[in-house]
Amino acid sequence: MNQWLTMILIVLPVAGALLVAVAPLSAYWLGSFAALVSLVEIGFWITAASRFHYGSPRLQLAQHASWFSDLHVSWHVGMYAFSVWIVGMSVVCMGAATIYGWWVGRDRGRAYFALMLLLTGAVVGVFTSQDLLLFYAFFEAMLIPLYVLIGVWGGADRLRATLTFVVYTVVGSLLMLASIVVLGLREGTFDLTQMHTSHSSLLFLGFLVAFAIKSPLFPFHGWLPITYREAPAEVSGVLSGVVGKAGLYGLLRIAIPIFPAVVADWRGLILALSAASLLYGSLLAFRAPDFRGVVMYSSLAQAGLIGLGLFANNSLGFDGAVLQIVNHGLVSTSLFLLAGMVERRTATRGEFALLGGMARGRPALASLVMIVGIVSLAVPLSTTFAGEFLILAGVFQQGWAWAVLGAIAIVLAAMYMLRAISAVLHQDTGSAVSERATDLRLGELAILVPLVLCLLGLSAWPNLVSGHTLGKTQIERLAK
């Protein structure tokens, strides 16, 4: 069974998507079926995580079959310890988003749920594929459902949003395709586990740009504002929480292990870009006039922070980065879902000028915004604090200045997040907040509370993730 688990994690949602596309059911039942599939998917992930042998840096739960042999391309999927946690975060967040879509009752349900499930399969594929071409196929496949999810269910300016999003992503991924072709043919195989390290800066650049656009890192974040604002809330949530992580995962799995020499040469520049994302994102979040603006710019900042950890080149940095990828996935999905819930209640687009005073008489909403907000600003004892601490400790070894910049950004995080919390929950009651803006419903709680429980659980035991990823020894064993 073990060698099938990873494949099941990829194929189950895709098969579910095909069933949803053709099953003669009403939108409501299609939604409940999609929700069921997401829950079963989480169940399979728990099975996989429980059968995984942590402590071994080898690829596990792997499955290998030749796809076409003359270029040595294969279906090769499997998980390393760090992929287990990232996959777990992805299936949980995708499940939450799918179920939220069902609860909200998105129109054109058949297409919506099929696309959400397809996206789940593609995301898991990205995090588990061990063949360059297969990785690329899943990486591109993520774009297909996202394009339609934003273009059909998005806000008023969605056409421009999809265009911007697609132009950025396609440019990045095609540069990566060129790098993949050249790298694979030079190596004589596309199997990532067989790759030797490479010295080519040009190839590295192809990967770096694609991943930096996806993450996004400064200065490749131009698609971010309009896309995150126009997409439906739960799609923005998975876009920033899960899909963006594909870029960071790509750095972790491909760019850093295969090009160690090039990374060493360019480390200063990449760390500077990461720090710039961190500070610039934090400042923009502080100036953002709406709830989603704060969340999306904070995810730019977080991507920068994770970048600092990844390029710190030591175990502390890597472990912290993996932990922070998991943390931020959960935080970001929760925050975007909360933003969506606030927007729905007030019939606004989350502008702070129209909001305020929502804590009064809405205890569940207030508590959840508060808890997730506090966790996201890395208050001590929270799991994000653990992640950021590890990253800063790691990057400190590269130079104290990086750690100082990171610490400044954490102060900024407190500023922008508290400002957002206060603007939504406290202050005078906003003009858009009426009696009809109810407290969170049971269904919404059922989606959010598990996410928050995951965060609280990780806060109690962050070592579950950061202690089981093997740090630098793992990274060094990813390429020959």
Add this chain to the structure above:
Amino acid sequence: MIHKPHVDWFALSPSLSLLAAAGLLLMVAVFVPPATRRAVAASTGFAGFVAAGVFAAFLDARSPHVTLLVHDAMIRDRFGALAQVILAGCGAIAVLIAYRERMRDEHVAEYYALLTAAGAGMAFFVQAGNLMTLFLGLEWFSIALYVLTAIDIDLIGSLEAGLKYLVVGAVGSATLLFGSALVYGITGQLSFDKIATAGHTHDAMLVVGLAMIIVGLMFKSSAAPFHMWTPDAYQGAPTPVTAFMSSATKVAALVVTYRVFVSAFPHDVHLWRWAIAIIAVVSLAWGNIGALVQRNVKRILAYSSVSHAGFMLIAIAAANALGERALLYYLIPYSAMSLGAFAVVAARERELGVPVTLQNLAGFGWERPFLGVAMWTFMLGMLGFPLTGGFIGKFYVFAAAYDHGLSWLIVVGVIATMISAYYYLGIIRAMYFRDAAELQLAPAGGSPPRDLFLTLGVFCSLAVTVGSFFAVQPLIDVAHSAANSLPF
């Protein structure tokens, strides 16, 4: 007593079965009463293409070695047989698409007669072994296509398109003929293998002849800058004819281009490689930039076919084992996507009764979910996205270019793909993203016309497009053994 050459009838069976179908269809036009003529004619045409496909498949299986037939005029090998299988598949799907096309009943049998005759010409063309049969095959299918383009005299622009295609196509044919004459004049040989061994490699006249042959063949492949007829002919022709032209003509022209180069001019590879590489770049640039400004979907697809010719020419320019496989593999999903996309356009056209533009495609994806998803897949496939054979095709083309050290062609291909994202995704946007108020609803009279055959045709195209992504290995094996029969 006249000495008769031995004729291997089995080797010619794909062409002959289509020719027989064409002859039968002319009888159908006269003897079958109008009430049943449409059904009888379409099934005869379909049977002709299926028979040709089956014969070609057998031919592929039973031709492990290359044999020259009829005084070296024809070649029996797996390369030609594989091309014939693809051609027959295109023809069969084109018949399915054409069945419900609004056309005058008195022309319907002639329509299929011309379609099968064009198919027969193409099947003959890909087996051509000397310059004479090359020209014969080219003219054979071209003339059938000229008439097909202009067959629907009720359609605005059809006649004009036919005339344009005729004039420009005739220039192409004449150029090819002139080039052939020069080559014959220098070498004194007609058959490809003897031209190769005649040893006049650096003769200026031979080079001019080669250049003119390239130009003639590029006219048929609709590669830029010899593509001027393409948008007009594709737009003006009845849509099922366009579907057939865009897929089958391209298969025949590109396959023969490669065959002529490697079997007749292997010593001039340094010349034609560069010529083809440059034509590929021009096609990629012109096709993609031209498509950006179009509103008519058939014109967009026409420019897209120019750019795809560019991609496949990259494989020809690489001229290595990987390039051969890339070309043959690429043709399979490309033909399917092209047929399928034009079939969907035909469906919308029949629904609305006007030419399909990005504007009146609005809401189509929601009204006809299956055709919408299919069109979506075809567009993503042409863009080279995963889950379609188009992705693997582009990957192979890039791999072949890199393998021969033509990395700059990868850069050009990547940039071209980036540009093409705009108009391919633009079609998806037009189908799905408009607000409900803007949606174009089906014309008065309720649900759109049911068209089982067209849906079946789209389904087959979809199955090939997606299937070729998963079944890469078997297709590459077939392409590999076909390419091995070439002398290069």
